[in-house]
Amino acid sequence: MISFKNDYSEGAHNIILERILKENNIQNIGYGEDEHCQRAAECIKKQLNCFDCDVHFLVGGTQTNLVTISHCLKPYQAVIAADTGHINVHETGAIEATGHKVFAMPCEEGKLTVESIQKALDTHTDEHMVQPKMVYISNPTEVGTLYTKKELEELSAFCKQHHFIFYLDGARMASALASEYNDVSISDYSNLVDLLYLGGTKCGALFGEALVIFKKQLNEDFRFSIKQKGAMLAKGWILGIQFEALFEGDLYQKTGEHANIMAEKIKNAIIEKGYGFQFTPCSNQLFPILPDDILQKLEKEFIFTFWEKVDDSHTAIRIVTSWATKEENVQKLIQSIQQA
Amino acid sequence: MISFKNDYSEGAHNIILERILKENNIQNIGYGEDEHCQRAAECIKKQLNCFDCDVHFLVGGTQTNLVTISHCLKPYQAVIAADTGHINVHETGAIEATGHKVFAMPCEEGKLTVESIQKALDTHTDEHMVQPKMVYISNPTEVGTLYTKKELEELSAFCKQHHFIFYLDGARMASALASEYNDVSISDYSNLVDLLYLGGTKCGALFGEALVIFKKQLNEDFRFSIKQKGAMLAKGWILGIQFEALFEGDLYQKTGEHANIMAEKIKNAIIEKGYGFQFTPCSNQLFPILPDDILQKLEKEFIFTFWEKVDDSHTAIRIVTSWATKEENVQKLIQSIQQA
Amino acid sequence: MISFKNDYSEGAHNIILERILKENNIQNIGYGEDEHCQRAAECIKKQLNCFDCDVHFLVGGTQTNLVTISHCLKPYQAVIAADTGHINVHETGAIEATGHKVFAMPCEEGKLTVESIQKALDTHTDEHMVQPKMVYISNPTEVGTLYTKKELEELSAFCKQHHFIFYLDGARMASALASEYNDVSISDYSNLVDLLYLGGTKCGALFGEALVIFKKQLNEDFRFSIKQKGAMLAKGWILGIQFEALFEGDLYQKTGEHANIMAEKIKNAIIEKGYGFQFTPCSNQLFPILPDDILQKLEKEFIFTFWEKVDDSHTAIRIVTSWATKEENVQKLIQSIQQA
């Protein structure tokens, strides 16, 4: 079976593994206070074209979200998210477990809008309700779509106006940055958001996520929160090495490019066969709507994620590509689609 | 500088790294539901000589403790620990952050006794106080000492009698198992404790900890707690591969042996020079009490952890060896001690 | 100004105050272990026609909800509620602050249905999502409507089938019990729900709520949770005295009756003038939709709660009556409505 189930079915990009191997017997200081983490942070700051920010390295996505959100909010403050947002659905209540309400708004194409945030605000008027204080978005979204620069600027302006903390979960940021549909460059983000999470696990690393804090006051004592939530890796330099490799050149961009090219090929084959998509295909996640009989044939060779029954005879599925997706497997899938 | 600061200054044992490399391009199911995790669990069960238990793989130590303790306790229940216990001191309040009091008892040589637990119990009589429900110990302890089988049996009997959950943090269990001062075999633990954490990070793995749950009812929905606390690694098989390597043969034992042999050599050199120890040296952590002038000389070449001022002219330090400690570095330290 | 803003604008029913006065100089045991609490519990059990249950007395509504829900759920479990549910909207994230997600479902007339709970269940399939474990409803609902016996039976059967804990918040239960639209008697509840909260604050008491636990295992150590959440009143007998007064005869019923009769008169006046209601009027809360110019006139003499703009020229408001509402004030309101 060939899996298009997700973008974390393989290990790490070879360049990254080689670096880990090379460093293996060298002694490093623990807990992320080593030289690799420092250099990785500098590489990231350079790509962000922002040097007055702080970078922390964590292990996983849910962890990054819960450490960040619980660190920034006071007990009675809430985070606003799209109802499809990862923190609202797929983190087993991790944010609530730290005491905070996720106020989820219905959305289209997985995106929050200024209007939906305003609507959330309108219903929170006094101390009998939680106090919305943070806006959480994902880019790419959980349904593979991308925010335009204009959309991000509007959200950013709204957040500034209302003294909201604006947090962007970029678990799959490499795919966003490399997308032909994307008009936001990595150096734009420092002007747009307060906190930026640049994903590693789904973008070529063995594991690991980088969190960039642009707003100084949010960085105060952040390492206490990392440690308290069990997120401080003893051998932190393993994270540093990986992000050094990803960001000292264009490797991060490259991992996204490969994933996108693979997705684009599959997308075109689906379109040629006349099938549609539940969400606009823009990045490494595709949500085609397929006839159930076709799907049954494909499932004999390929693994996807079931998404939703669309009607009596059609189903939306999720197909994901990654830095590790093999061209030959994509060709096999395309052939199967064509012949189905 | 040569570091004896801790046992997580280097990467992973070569055998482990090679396995990760070999598996790198193979697709695996995510979140620990892969074949490696399954096989690793079987290897561990075999060494424990207990097949009716459950094994989970987590990333780090504080994480393992907070996931486990918060999963097992009701909101008003507390965990009793030695005042030197890792959860009481060095986890930034991670257990309290999940809502539970750590009731810390003064102790000798880092060990809890039945008497001290009884004393804790005596002061908790009704609903105006927390309800002690779990006993947490570390073996080896945070000060390098070992529980004897008799001590563990007494604690175990007491816990059973009082319906306490007995949890053993074995972050450095390889060193305990391989110690010449140890009389507890790995297959004894299933009869002694309810929950056993077998450390990887400090015992040859790149990272990772194994948690064994002997009591069925404590395992119910445990994966929900892993996920909620941000502790479910997407590429879980990387943990599986490592624990397969450690436990399918005697590698775990071997990593402990090497660490202990290195420590023993340093210990003997210290004794020969006539210096004492703050805690009885039994495993890979040594706490020699050195004259300050000697210490100042050693610190020019070697890194230790400062432990405590003992008197005006003497200081206790912590020296740690590991699976990665090089014989030549140990010889350099011994020479420096001899010549100091 | 005359207030119809809520049902807690006045103190306590005279009978209750007299009892408190009478007992004032008598020494009582603290923390709810006194004879009044015991007798009050017996009176409630008798009215419930259920003697194998436990009764606790707490101070306020949000407090009762947070103590109860946090006591019953494991860290990763969630409570399903109507999106208008008090715990979802008006408790400043009190439930989330104890670590639990409130999974809110859109609803009509403020009522949860089996269909909506099933929909919530369908989207929660594994450990990557919270585990729904409790169903929370209010009766009367937050919008003044009532569940029919048939609706409660359906919900109850569904909860039993899915091993859900079924919790009913009856902050205004007196009004429900006394409503002519109600077909559920107080003695039905022991067969319908697992936990029943009988409100005092809004039903004649100075303050205080009674929580009835029908399911034995949910009662285990409940007093630890009461104490831990700051909800154990030192002079607990003041709660006992009040609930004794309310439940030893028909005072609870009577307070509801008076509130409902007052509401019915206002309702009829509104209907006569040809105005409609946003929610079916059944109890002591009315949600008339009034022309804005009429509303402006009324607001000069009366205090209501603004509910929602319905269209450009109409607004829904909330009018609440209580055990303390004076007939003469109701007549003044009716006159003003008639003349407006």
Place this chain on the structure above:
Amino acid sequence: MISFKNDYSEGAHNIILERILKENNIQNIGYGEDEHCQRAAECIKKQLNCFDCDVHFLVGGTQTNLVTISHCLKPYQAVIAADTGHINVHETGAIEATGHKVFAMPCEEGKLTVESIQKALDTHTDEHMVQPKMVYISNPTEVGTLYTKKELEELSAFCKQHHFIFYLDGARMASALASEYNDVSISDYSNLVDLLYLGGTKCGALFGEALVIFKKQLNEDFRFSIKQKGAMLAKGWILGIQFEALFEGDLYQKTGEHANIMAEKIKNAIIEKGYGFQFTPCSNQLFPILPDDILQKLEKEFIFTFWEKVDDSHTAIRIVTSWATKEENVQKLIQSIQQA
């Protein structure tokens, strides 16, 4: 049986009850935004001789502590307390349940000292440990002793120097203020502490505690925390009325005086008989050490709290007086002591 078990065995001072009665049928705004709360706050400010502070009214002591501490601390911050401190022992882990470690220091006479706080600080050096941020003391202490003005000034200076929040729990403040051993006037406190809790429950009120926040920034959004923790009384004016009565004249002082006078008489009888005390008697709590045979006789007529076995034949007990203690009961106790 006559109870000297605690100072909350009776209801409320007559003056207070009369006020509640008088106001009973008047409509008030809910949730503490009424005129009584406002006037009560003004009376308290006047007695404090500090007008630039904020006053909130809560229901109980554990509640006041948990709302206050959880509001002021960031997730990784801890509160330092005497090991006899109410928050450390008798609140069922209420503070830990909000996520914060109580770092308890051994103490004499129930009092924290600068030295013990410094010792706590010395062991908390980085992000691997909690960050001490608040100092909690009780005055009178849980063992009936009083801080001198000099002791409070030293603690206050230390807290300012280390940017600690200094919180004083005055659950029994009336007794402290009225004590002949006391040299701290109520108007001194604004210069000494950041947060002052003036107890009502144990000082003449039916129930209720006042929290004074001297530090503006700690008051921000405080009402959100009150509501979230279930501590916002719907009929808040009942709290306002009581504190108006207590603080508009000298009633608060008077309730303390009566309690102290009653205690003094008992104390003198005990001394005359040649018995000692476990803690210096200064306020309305006495901890005499009595021969066990004497104690057995007394227990036939009087209720005390067992405190501690002192030796084979002596036991320390706790005797508490209050505003409600009857002179005749004190005389009976004295006679029994004399005749025993």
